[in-house]
Amino acid sequence: MKEAPDEGVWTAGHLLERLERRDRFFVLDVRNRDEFERFQLEGRSQVPAVNVPYFEMLELGGKDEMVDSIAAYLERDLTDRLPADLPILAVCARGDTSEFVRQALRRLGYAGTNLQGGIKAWGGYYATRAIVETSDLAVYQVVRPARGCLSHVVASAGKAIVIDPLRHLHPYRDLARSKSLTIEKVIDTHGHADHISGGPALAAETGASYHLHPYDAIHPMDLLPATMPYEPIRDGQIFPVGRFDLQALHIPGHTLGLVALRIDDRYLFTGDSIFIRSLARPDLGGKAEVWARLHGRSLRKLLGLPGGMSVLPGHFSSLDEGGDTGRFTASLDDLKQRNDGLLVLQRESDDGFVRYLLESLPKFIPEYVDIKRVNAGLLAPTEEDAATLELGKNVCALSQANVTSGGGKP
Amino acid sequence: MSLGFDKLLDARGLNCPMPLVNARKEIGKLDPGQVLKVVATDRGSVADFQGWAKVAKNVELVAQETEVMDGANVYVHYVKRTT
Numbered sequence: 001m002k003e004a005p006d007e008g009v010w011t012a013g014h015l016l017e018r019l020e021r022r023d024r025f026f027v028l029d030v031r032n033r034d035e036f037e038r039f040q041l042e043g044r045s046q047v048p049a050v051n052v053p054y055f056e057m058l059e060l061g062g063k064d065e066m067v068d069s070i071a072a073y074l075e076r077d078l079t080d081r082l083p084a085d086l087p088i089l090a091v092c093a094r095g096d097t098s099e100f101v102r103q104a105l106r107r108l109g110y111a112g113t114n115l116q117g118g119i120k121a122w123g124g125y126y127a128t129r130a131i132v133e134t135s136d137l138a139v140y141q142v143v144r145p146a147r148g149c150l151s152h153v154v155a156s157a158g159k160a161i162v163i164d165p166l167r168h169l170h171p172y173r174d175l176a177r178s179k180s181l182t183i184e185k186v187i188d189t190h191g192h193a194d195h196i197s198g199g200p201a202l203a204a205e206t207g208a209s210y211h212l213h214p215y216d217a218i219h220p221m222d223l224l225p226a227t228m229p230y231e232p233i234r235d236g237q238i239f240p241v242g243r244f245d246l247q248a249l250h251i252p253g254h255t256l257g258l259v260a261l262r263i264d265d266r267y268l269f270t271g272d273s274i275f276i277r278s279l280a281r282p283d284l285g286g287k288a289e290v291w292a293r294l295h296g297r298s299l300r301k302l303l304g305l306p307g308g309m310s311v312l313p314g315h316f317s318s319l320d321e322g323g324d325t326g327r328f329t330a331s332l333d334d335l336k337q338r339n340d341g342l343l344v345l346q347r348e349s350d351d352g353f354v355r356y357l358l359e360s361l362p363k364f365i366p367e368y369v370d371i372k373r374v375n376a377g378l379l380a381p382t383e384e385d386a387a388t389l390e391l392g393k394n395v396c397a398l399s400q401a402n403v404t405s406g407g408g409k410p
Numbered sequence: 411m412s413l414g415f416d417k418l419l420d421a422r423g424l425n426c427p428m429p430l431v432n433a434r435k436e437i438g439k440l441d442p443g444q445v446l447k448v449v450a451t452d453r454g455s456v457a458d459f460q461g462w463a464k465v466a467k468n469v470e471l472v473a474q475e476t477e478v479m480d481g482a483n484v485y486v487h488y489v490k491r492t493t
Contacts, residue, residue, distance in 0.1 A: 032457050054427055055462035058434065066431050093454055097427040384453070 004111035007087045009102070011116050012125035015089070016145050019043035019319055020326050025087040030054040030101055031119065039119065039146075039392040041091065044320035050081050054097045070104035087111045094118040122146045123391070126171040129327050131267075131312065136243050138179070139267060141312065141327060142171045148316045148394045149195050150328055152269055153181075156242025161185045162208075163261060163269050164314055165198035167386065172202055183208045185239055187246075188375075189271030189314060190258040191216035191226075193284040193368040194394035196386055197375045200228045211239070213250065213257030219376045220256070220285030221369055227377035233259055251302060253295025254280035254396070265306040268332065274302060275313040276321040276330055278397040279341030283361050284368055292357040296350055303342070307333030317397050341398060360398040413473055413488050415447035416440060422451045422484065429455045430462055433489060437469060440491040445472060448487040459487045468493045 010018070018025065019041075027049035029036050036051040054070070060077065061069030074082065082088060088110050090101035095118035105112025115122060123146045131139040131152075138155040144166050151164040153175055160181040162172055176183055183206040188199045191212065203210035213233045217226040235250035239261075246269075248259040254272040261269040272280035279299065282291040309332045322328045336342055344356045367389050373379040374389070381389060419436050421429035429450040436446050448459070456474060463471035472488040 032461055034457075053458075053461050055430055055458050056465050058427070058431065059462060059466045064435055064438075066427060092426070094426060096425050100427065 004084075004109055006106070007111050007113035009099075009114045009116050010089060012121045013127070015041070015115060015122060016125065016127060016326075019047070019145075020322070020324070025089055026050075026083050027089050027091055028052070028082070028101060028105070029091045030057065030097055031091070031093055035093065035119075039123075041089075041122070042319065042393070044318065048083075050078070052078065054092065054101065057101075066100040067103045067107065070101055071107050074104055075108055082110060084110070087113055089113050089115055091115045092118045094120050119146075120387070123387075124168060126166070126168065127326070128171055128175055129325075131310070131327060131329055137263075139263075139312070140175060141329070142166065142175070143322075143326070143328070144195075145319060146393070147195060147390065150312070150314055150316065152312055154241050154244070154246060154263065154267075155179060155181050156244045158182060159184050159242045161187060161239060161241045161246060162199075162202060163187050164189055164192070164271065165202045167196040167198050167390065169198050169202050169205065172198070173205075176206075182206075184241070185209050185211060187211045187233070187239065187248075187259075187261065188216075189261065189269065190255040191219075191372055191375050192272075193255075193372050194315075194365070194396050195390055196371060196381075200230075200377070213248075213259050215252070216255050216257030217376065219372055219378060220287070222373065222378065224376070224378055226375075233257075235259075249301070251298035253282050253291055253298045255285060256291070256294075258298070260302065262305070262309070265309055267312060268302070268305060268309045269312045269314075270302065271314045272396050273299060273313075274311055274335060274339065274342065275315055275317065275397050276311075276328055276335070277338075277340060278317060279339070279345075279357075280315075280396055281361055281398050282357055283364065284372075284396070288358060288361060289354070292354045293350065295357060296345065296353045299342070299345055303332070303336065303345070305332060307331065307336070311335055315394050315396050317393075357398065362395050362397075362399040365395055413447075414445065415488060416444040417446050419446055419448045421448055421455075422479075424450065424452065426452050426454050426458065430458050433459075433487070434462070434466075437489060437491050442468075442491050442493050445488055445490045448489065450485045450487070451482065453483070453485065455487065456485050459489065463489065 029051045057070045057073040061073035063069035090098035092098040102112045102114040140153040142151045186203040212230040237248045239246040282295040470490045475486040
């Protein structure tokens with residue numbers, strides 16, 4: 001085989017750029033099969049991949065040394081599955097084992113590369129993008145691509161409010177430092193189930209106040225009150241930031257205490273209600289049928305807001321929802337035309353919409369009960385346990401498999 | 411619980427894949443029937459040794475234990491050379 005160009009090593013940031021550009025490459029994932037099943041690299045469209053655990057290649061290659069054995073295995077057993085004309089990204093849990101795989105691929109003449117830091121680094125990678133950045137108002141979207149989590153920073157006149165900060169605080173620290181912002185308030189739109197909130201920790205670190213709706217300060221299954229300090233959010237409450245105001249709208253459904261936040265008629269931070277392609281699920285508190293009805297009412301309230309408002313959601317399900325710019329936002333009018341769940345909501349009665357919600361529930365994730373405990377201060381995990389709880393992509397949206405007659409589907 | 415073994419491999423502080431790569435070399439030096447005890451700090455080694463024992467023809471995973479040593483979790487694997 002002709003010597004392929006040296007791809008070097010890809011960082012998580014390089015990987016995100018390539019996924020967003022829809023570059024073609026192939027993944028050789030050498031983790032355990034169950035780790036691979038639980039969490040794979042996903043792009044705007046499916047990334048072709050093959051999973052062979054490293055210890056199988058090592059054993060079946062039959063040599064003493066790692067690189068020798070893997071090269072022998074690849075050459076004998078995997079040649080017909082590895083593309084000769086694409087970069088091949090070796091992926092493992094932490095990036096050390098996959099470096100041996102990269103070397104074996106290079107030895108055989110493939111354009112082998114390694115994901116530096118492995119799935120752990122990818123899972124912990126954040127990107128910050130400006131949605132708007134003018135002299136009087138800036139809105140930044142902080143994206144955790146592997147998990148599909150979004151958080152936002154609203155800044156004006158040197159002051160900032162952070163909405164739904166994620167577990168790792170460096171993106172907010174870095175942004176505050178580089179833009180000379182003082183973080184005055186931290187708001188969780190709701191008690192999160194899929195990820196550990198960085199809210200209380202960020203507030204403690206910066207001296208900011210931490211705000212949460214009181215209904216979400218009670219664990220919905222344990223019926224125990226949260227232990228961390230918080231200031232209760234009221235429906236309609238105003239949070240000034242520099243020359244602008246954020247206003248809270250209580251929209252129960254995904255949780256009982258969910259709030260959306262709006263800036264005038266311009267920006268609408270929807271938390272877990274309206275996403276770009278789908279809607280939030282109403283069952284994570286264990287009361288799907290009751291909460292589904294609330295959810296429908298709240299969503300109709302949001303649909304009554306000015307259609308030109310830019311929706312900034314709390315999650316995405318596919319990187320493709322960020323389009324070519326990697327910004328997960330769209331106008332409310334636009335979403336009324338193309339969001340699967342909103343299309344159903346607009347044509348169905350309340351009962352019909354509840355039926356649709358209940359028929360579209362994805363599998364319940366047992367870890368989510370514990371994550372809600374962590375976010376209520378009822379459980380304090382170690383760093384390792386926290387990472388394990390957060391493994392994989394969020395499943396906060398409705399499953400889209402049940403949409404059969406969405407009029408505006410492409 | 412403490413099981414019998416013929417050779418000890420200290421793989422503490424080593425990251426994946428080295429505990430398994432080194433264990434595989436050591437097991438090659440044992441006689442059939444002998445047991446290698448591997449002590450590792452890499453949590454991933456637990457699943458990896460299980461997976462490896464399934465594909466390796468001359469290896470049986472006799473037992474796995476988690477111990478606390480100097481305040482940290484240590485993962486112990488007993489691997490027998492079968493043939």
